[in-house]
Amino acid sequence: MAQTLPILVGILLLVLAFYCWLAVFLPWLRGRWIRFPIPVEALSNVGFVLLFGVIGAIATLQESILPRDYNIVLACLGISGWVMVAIGYTLDKQAFEATQSRMR
DSSP: OTTHHHHHHHHHHHHHHHHHHHHHHOGGGOOBOTTSOOBOOHHHHHHHHHHHHHHHHHHHHTTSSSOTTHHHHHHHHHHHHHHHHHHHHHHHHHHHHHHHHHHO
């Protein structure tokens, strides 16, 4: 059970990354930011794909396939995904506020 839980969490994160990847191309799958009515746009979804995909791959593989040399590469990809999510949120919020000000 101790080794099964990280694999299950990793698979769940990989499924979530696949869902976010589909949401990049299918706008009706996109969600909204928690506690805000701001829709999650494509750049944020790409960041979520990188973030969840890297964490899911690390949790699922657990160094069984990947050598230690790839940890730096995966860490850089995960951090770049996090940065993309932050930039995407800022752009999503600005676009939402611009549409709200036009509607008034």
